[in-house]
Amino acid sequence: xxxxxxxxxxxxxxxxxxxxxxxxxxxxxxxxxxxxxxxxxxxxxxxxxxxxxxxxxxxxxxxxxxxxxxxxxxxxxxxxxxxxxxxxxxxxxxxxxxxxxxxxxxxxxxxxxxxxxxxxxxxxxxxxxxxxxxxxxxxxxxxxxxxxxxxxxxxxxxxxxxxxxxxxxxxxxxxxxxxxxxxxxxxxxxxxxxxxxxxxxxxxxxxxxxxxxxxxxxxxxxxxxxxxxxxxxxxxxxxxxxxxxxxxxxxxxxxxxxxxxxxxxxxxxxxxxxxxxxxxxxxxxxxxxxxxxxxxxxxxxxxxxxxxxxxxxxxxxxxxxxxxxxxxxxxxxxxxxxxxxxxxxxxxxxxxxxxxxxxxxxxxxxxxx
Amino acid sequence: xxxxxxxxxxxxxxxxxxxxxxxxxxxxxxxxxxxxxxxxxxxxxxxxxxxxxxxxxxxxxxxxxxxxxxxxxxxxxxxxxxxxxxxxxxxxxxxxxxxxxxxxxxxxxxxxxxxxxxxxxxxxxxxxxxxxxxxxxxxxxxxxxxxxxxxxxxxxxxxxxxxxxxxxxxxxxxxxxxxxxxxxxxxxxxxxxxxxxxxxxxxxxxxxxxxxxxxxxxxxxxxxxxxxxxxxxxxxxxxxxxxxxxxxxxxxxxxxxxxxxxxxxxxxxxxxxxxxxxxxxxxxxxxxxxxxxxxxxxxxxxxxxxxxxxxxxxxxxxxxxxxxxxxxxxxxxxxxxxxxxxxxxxxxxxxxxxxxxxxxxxxxxxxxxxxxxxxxxxxxxxxxxxxxxxxxxxxxxxxxx
Numbered sequence: 001x002x003x004x005x006x007x008x009x010x011x012x013x014x015x016x017x018x019x020x021x022x023x024x025x026x027x028x029x030x031x032x033x034x035x036x037x038x039x040x041x042x043x044x045x046x047x048x049x050x051x052x053x054x055x056x057x058x059x060x061x062x063x064x065x066x067x068x069x070x071x072x073x074x075x076x077x078x079x080x081x082x083x084x085x086x087x088x089x090x091x092x093x094x095x096x097x098x099x100x101x102x103x104x105x106x107x108x109x110x111x112x113x114x115x116x117x118x119x120x121x122x123x124x125x126x127x128x129x130x131x132x133x134x135x136x137x138x139x140x141x142x143x144x145x146x147x148x149x150x151x152x153x154x155x156x157x158x159x160x161x162x163x164x165x166x167x168x169x170x171x172x173x174x175x176x177x178x179x180x181x182x183x184x185x186x187x188x189x190x191x192x193x194x195x196x197x198x199x200x201x202x203x204x205x206x207x208x209x210x211x212x213x214x215x216x217x218x219x220x221x222x223x224x225x226x227x228x229x230x231x232x233x234x235x236x237x238x239x240x241x242x243x244x245x246x247x248x249x250x251x252x253x254x255x256x257x258x259x260x261x262x263x264x265x266x267x268x269x270x271x272x273x274x275x276x277x278x279x280x281x282x283x284x285x286x287x288x289x290x291x292x293x294x295x296x297x298x299x300x301x302x303x304x305x306x307x308x309x310x311x312x313x314x315x316x317x318x319x320x321x322x323x324x325x326x327x328x329x330x331x332x333x334x335x336x337x338x339x340x341x342x343x344x345x346x347x348x349x350x351x352x353x354x355x356x357x358x359x360x361x362x363x364x365x366x367x368x369x
Numbered sequence: 370x371x372x373x374x375x376x377x378x379x380x381x382x383x384x385x386x387x388x389x390x391x392x393x394x395x396x397x398x399x400x401x402x403x404x405x406x407x408x409x410x411x412x413x414x415x416x417x418x419x420x421x422x423x424x425x426x427x428x429x430x431x432x433x434x435x436x437x438x439x440x441x442x443x444x445x446x447x448x449x450x451x452x453x454x455x456x457x458x459x460x461x462x463x464x465x466x467x468x469x470x471x472x473x474x475x476x477x478x479x480x481x482x483x484x485x486x487x488x489x490x491x492x493x494x495x496x497x498x499x500x501x502x503x504x505x506x507x508x509x510x511x512x513x514x515x516x517x518x519x520x521x522x523x524x525x526x527x528x529x530x531x532x533x534x535x536x537x538x539x540x541x542x543x544x545x546x547x548x549x550x551x552x553x554x555x556x557x558x559x560x561x562x563x564x565x566x567x568x569x570x571x572x573x574x575x576x577x578x579x580x581x582x583x584x585x586x587x588x589x590x591x592x593x594x595x596x597x598x599x600x601x602x603x604x605x606x607x608x609x610x611x612x613x614x615x616x617x618x619x620x621x622x623x624x625x626x627x628x629x630x631x632x633x634x635x636x637x638x639x640x641x642x643x644x645x646x647x648x649x650x651x652x653x654x655x656x657x658x659x660x661x662x663x664x665x666x667x668x669x670x671x672x673x674x675x676x677x678x679x680x681x682x683x684x685x686x687x688x689x690x691x692x693x694x695x696x697x698x699x700x701x702x703x704x705x706x707x708x709x710x711x712x713x714x715x716x717x718x719x720x721x722x723x724x725x726x727x728x729x730x731x732x733x734x735x736x737x738x739x740x741x742x743x744x745x746x747x748x749x750x751x752x753x754x755x756x757x758x759x760x761x762x763x764x765x766x767x768x769x770x
Contacts, residue, residue, distance in 0.1 A: 267722070268754060276719070278757035279499060284766070287755050294754070301750040 039119060049114060056107035063104065080105070113187055136186040137194060144201050147217055151208045158210070169211040174222040176202060181223075234330045234338060237264070247331040251323030253350050256312025258320035262328040266304030272321070273309060286318035293326040293346050297333050319350055419727040419734070421471070426514040429471050429479065435724045437468040437731055440513070447564055448516060449509045452526025452633050456764055457506065464735045470724065470760075472503065474715050475510045481713065482515070482677055487627065490671040493678040493709055495635075497697050498717030501761025504681045507717055508631050511679060515629040520676070521565050521617055523630045523668065525557070528637040528686065531661045538644055541607065542581070547660045548647070549607035554661060558599045558610060569593050572626065575619055578612050580605050592616065611664040618668070621675030628676035630668045635680035636687060636700045638662050638669075669708065680709070720758040728760070729753075732767050743770035 064083065068075035071086045083104050093101040118126045129135040158165070177185075179195040190198075202221055205211055211218060237245045245264035250257065272280040281287050294300045305325065309317045326346040330338050341347055355364035362368050421436040423429060429438070440449065445467045449457070461467045478494060485492055498504050505526075512522050535550035542549075562569065572592040579585040580602070586595050592613070599609030621628045632638075638656055646652045656662045669678060682700045684692045693699070697714065698706065720728060729749055732738045742748040752770065756762035 268750070270754075270757070276499075276757045277754070278719075278759050278762055284755060291751065291754055295747075295751065298747075300747070300754055 046114070053107060053111065056111065060104075060107055067104070134186075134188050134190070134194070137188050137190060137198075140186065141198065141201065144198075144205065144217075147214050148201070148205055148208070151205065151210050151214070154210045154213065155208070165209045165212070167212055168209075169206060169215065169218070171206060171222070173225045174219070175225060177221050177223050182221075232338075234335075237331045247328045249324050249328035251320045251325070251327055251349070253319030253323065254312050254316035254353060256309060256316040256320040258307055258309045258317065258324040260305055260307040260321065260324040260328055262325065262332070263304040263306075264332065266302060268301040269304040271304075271306040273307070281314060281318060283314060286314055289318040289322050290325065293322055293329055293341070296341065296344060296346060297329050297337060299329060299332060303329075303332070322346070323349060419730040420468075425517060426479070426510060427517045429476060429514075431473075431476060433471040434473050434476060435470065435721070435727045437470050437727065440467040440469055442467070444513055444516075448512045448522070448524075449506075451560065452524065453505055453509065454501070454761060456761060460764060463737070468731065469506055469510055470503075470727065471510075472507060472717075472724065474717050475507045475514075478507075478511050478679075478715060479514055482511075485677065487624070487675045490674050491621075491630075491676045491678050493669070493671060493680065493712040494715055495697050495709065495712050496679060496681045496715045496717060497695055497700075499695055499719065499759060500684060501759050502717045502719055503760045504683065504717050505633055506760075507715075508633060508679055508681060512629060512631055515627075515677070516564075518627070519568065520627040520629045521568055521621075523561065523614065523617065523628060524564060524633075525631070525665060526633045528632075528634050530556075531659065532637060532640075532642040532644070532656065535644060538647065539604070540647065541660050542605065543608050543611075543660070547658055547663060548644070548654060549660045550644075551603040551606045554606035554610045555600055555603040558596050558606060558613070561613065562593070562596050562600075568626070569596070572616070572620070574616055576612075576616070578608075580608070586612075607660040607664075611660065614664050614668055617676075618673040622673045624675055626675070630676065630678045630680075632665065632669070632678075632680045634683040634686040635669070636682045636705065638666060639702045639705045640686065640688070666708070720760060720763070722758075725753055725758045725763070728763055729767075732763075737764075738767050738770045740770050743767070 064078055065075040067083060067086050068078035070090070071078075071082070073082060087102055087104055091102045095101050125131075127135045129138045132138045176199055179190065179192070182195060182198065183190055198221075202218065205214065206218055235247070237247055240246055246261055248259070248261050250259050252258070270277040277287055277290070281290070291300065294303070305328075307321055307324065309321060311317075312320065323346075326341060330341070330347070333341075338347075357363055360368075419435075419437055421433045421438050423433060424438050424441065426438075445461070449467070449469075474496070481492065481494070496504050496508060512524060516522055530553045531550050536552040537550065539549050539551060541547040569592050574586065574588050574590050574592060574595060577585060577588045578595070580598075584598075584602070586598060595609060595612060595616075599606045599613075602609075617626070617628045620626050640656065642654045642656055642659060644654045644659075646654055657666075669680065671678070682695070682697045684695050684700065687700055691700070701709070729738070729752065733744065738744070738752075740748075743752065748770065752763065752766050756766045
């Protein structure tokens, strides 16, 4: 990028030289020479970067061997995992942001890569978009633009044939990749505006009735949503002394905390702090909240549960118990249902808390007047 | 109702119990006949048993447990009109009939009453249970049972009227330390008269009661005379009430008649009243300073025989900060417990699975559950979960289905 600016600057300088009407001897350097100067600067920089990377990699390898020696391990078989462990042991850090903690990784993984531009013998770049500053980005935009043009063509053809699209493009369960992913894909740093431009274009393509014909192109820019729960570990069911399956879990909402034990093969018995459901939760709204996870997993009347709830009011206690029940019921159902539960909001803690009182005011929002 | 009943009446003695459905037929039939039977059964509406045609509480046995019986309107007006939850009356209007479920605690009390030796001091029962569990309905069932046996029933359904918001308060003419609530007492005398109308004419008084220098009721006069006097001279209504209760105690002890005392919300008798003192508006009367409470506490002592004493302890009567538990030891003061020992505790629990199923079927029959979801297994499980199988709450929850 710096190279490009430099080149442009030179060109402008050249024009300005002509317009200012300076003597021709001063502007003896020709256009080709200007470019080759830029070339030279670029190549120098590229070389510098290369040697810098070489040095970094060399340092990394040496450092790795030293570290292995300190840890008393075999330097030839010292893996990245061992390095991470060693760093964590030698330089323990409690900093909140994990990115701020000390690390030692291969330089290619830390230092951003630079694309090597291809130049001809005359010093002109092969890529026609080189001087845009973002050749890969604009190439991508062009490709997508062509996709959109093709779609319009297909639509017209189909209208002439009086045919309808065969199916719809299903975008459920996925979303557009974020700016960082686009940047790593293109190996170029983008501005937020450029990212938005790309996403807007993709949106227009995805909304098109014949978008399904370019499924692969579109899905190159999308990531699956479902990956979340597959990463979560679901505890196995426990077995009591009497040989009955059960699961324990906790949940919370506001200041209420609920601990629940759900028993398999039950008849729907409920015990909350030693009382039955109606006795503990006289409001039907609260009981409906508690019923939801059981009803959603179709376990109503098939499991028993005991709960101990502390803190909070009746509504937040019901919310806490709902979360605890949902957490415990994960062990009783299959994976697909767990994902459905997550999408239904059963496994997410309600983050809302009581808003503080402000001085000079009667409460959080209310004024004295 | 018609179909189910007629089906039951036509086959009264099958397999020892007449409440089984007719699903078990001989399996050794020809395949075609089997197929025909299956086809015809699938077309027939499912016969569910949730009712019994036995409307006489005296004949109720364990076989009737969990089934509804129809209460005749005369009996309903006599024993269930007062002292029941407002929703029960609304249910009666909505369903166009009054039905009560035969439940095990009531049957247990029947057995106890049957087995009681009436020459011994009266047995006290304390009925307790969660709000809406059916304490008052069980009491009404027992009253109906005793009424059929020819017992006098002394029912006090509303202590609030005596102890919280009486219309008038006056110093007792009999004892200057006590106060009367004459309007409510006169009302209660009328209530007592209506409830026991068929027994009152036969009773003659055994004591002479002098009200003032000119007026008195002589021994040998009939009980109805005494009641009429109380109704017409409301000044003495509280004392007449005491006299009536005394006559019942004395005559029951002698074996002339039998008495059932049924007090709803008995824990109120030991709680401070809300009536301001006549001499000092800032202070309230203690419960013992009310003539009514004084007289009713005498009924609770077991120094008389020839009857039974039912009392309900209820969180409804207790102050706002004392409603955490429904157990008698929590709701009654120490003084009260000392007075009521010994007693038989009767715990009215929420519906058992069988009773709850019967209730659901009754509601479906009466179209109280109308939505299609309410007829499915999942829907009914939801109803049972949301209501915790509590009778009153089941009615409330089902009203939205």
